[in-house]
Amino acid sequence: MKHLIDIKGVRHAYQTDAGPLQVLDGLEISVPEGGFVAVVGPSGCGKSTLTRLIAGLMKPDEGEVWLHGERVTGPRSTVGMAFQNPVLLEWRTILQNVLLPMEIVRSTLSKKQAEERARFLLSLVGLEGFEDKRPSELSGGMRQRASLCRALIHQPDVLILDEPFGALDAFTREDLWMIMHEVKAREPFTGVLITHDLRESIFLADQVVVLSGRPARTQYVLEVPRPGKPTLDDLYTGKASEQLGILRHQIEIAQGRAPTEKAST
Numbered sequence: 001m002k003h004l005i006d007i008k009g010v011r012h013a014y015q016t017d018a019g020p021l022q023v024l025d026g027l028e029i030s031v032p033e034g035g036f037v038a039v040v041g042p043s044g045c046g047k048s049t050l051t052r053l054i055a056g057l058m059k060p061d062e063g064e065v066w067l068h069g070e071r072v073t074g075p076r077s078t079v080g081m082a083f084q085n086p087v088l089l090e091w092r093t094i095l096q097n098v099l100l101p102m103e104i105v106r107s108t109l110s111k112k113q114a115e116e117r118a119r120f121l122l123s124l125v126g127l128e129g130f131e132d133k134r135p136s137e138l139s140g141g142m143r144q145r146a147s148l149c150r151a152l153i154h155q156p157d158v159l160i161l162d163e164p165f166g167a168l169d170a171f172t173r174e175d176l177w178m179i180m181h182e183v184k185a186r187e188p189f190t191g192v193l194i195t196h197d198l199r200e201s202i203f204l205a206d207q208v209v210v211l212s213g214r215p216a217r218t219q220y221v222l223e224v225p226r227p228g229k230p231t232l233d234d235l236y237t238g239k240a241s242e243q244l245g246i247l248r249h250q251i252e253i254a255q256g257r258a259p260t261e262k263a264s265t
């Protein structure tokens with residue numbers, strides 16, 4: 001199968017005052033075009049480091065990162081990123097914030113087309129009517145939706161989301177999950193979602209990669225079949241509880257505390 005993202009044998013260490021800190025040690029991740037992979041793993045194991053390597057903001061010490069059949073050797077404008085903190089600029093309106101990447105990356109869209117696209121994306125995430133508001137006038141969930149539009153404005157091949165819903169309350173987070181599915185149905189992209197929410201991982205992704213504790217390697221890969229249109233009820237089925245049980249067990253192994261007795265939920 002053709003892979004849009006291919007991460008092969010990636011190893012990386014940071015140089016610190018206390019000597020080298022080995023962060024990644026044998027990462028293998030392959031995502032087909034249009035696929036959506038969730039990456040879960042213990043805090044500090046190297047997940048954000050992985051996103052910087054995919055975006056070409058850093059080079060791995062060893063191994064290779066490929067996007068679209070090209071080896072990544074520097075920053076890529078075909079990547080869109082969103083983070084836990086939406087980092088919107090307060091002196092710009094929501095529409096101007098969404099358009100920001102268009103001032104930086106090369107694009108085939110004219111100014112007018114870009115603005116039309118920004119308005120379309122904002123309506124897709126339910127922010128129609130908020131185009132001229134300032135970030136502080138929006139709730140946390142709305143700001144995160146605007147930051148998602150900004151990450152998509154330049155039609156990136158790859159959308160990287162680093163714990164984007166981590167700071168939101170549970171209900172707002174579930175709204176955002178449904179919005180993500182709608183966006184995914186309308187806007188073709190290949191996604192990488194970093195999360196520590198296992199329910200989020202199985203609800204959004206079609207493949208969940210569990211990383212081991214630092215130095216991280218690919219410890220386990222769970223395929224999540226996606227028949228039909230997702231609803232939040234999918235999270236309360238026997239299948240979901242089985243998938244969550246598997247992932248929970250893998251996380252315990254990754255944290256170096258494999259359970260002596262298996263949880264019986």
Ligand SMILES: Nc1ncnc2c1ncn2[C@@H]1O[C@H](COP(=O)(O)OP(=O)(O)O)[C@@H](O)[C@H]1O
Pocket residue numbers: 014015016021023042043044045046047048049050
């Ligand atoms: N620029 C850096 N220099 C030195 N150490 C770093 C740097 N960035 C991250 N680290 C360390 O590398 C480890 C992995 O970081 P990170 O990729 O942010 O982990 P995660 O996102 O999984 O929590 C952590 O221990 C972190 O403190």
Ligand SMILES: [Mg+2]
Pocket residue numbers: 047048049162
């Ligand atoms: Mg991180």
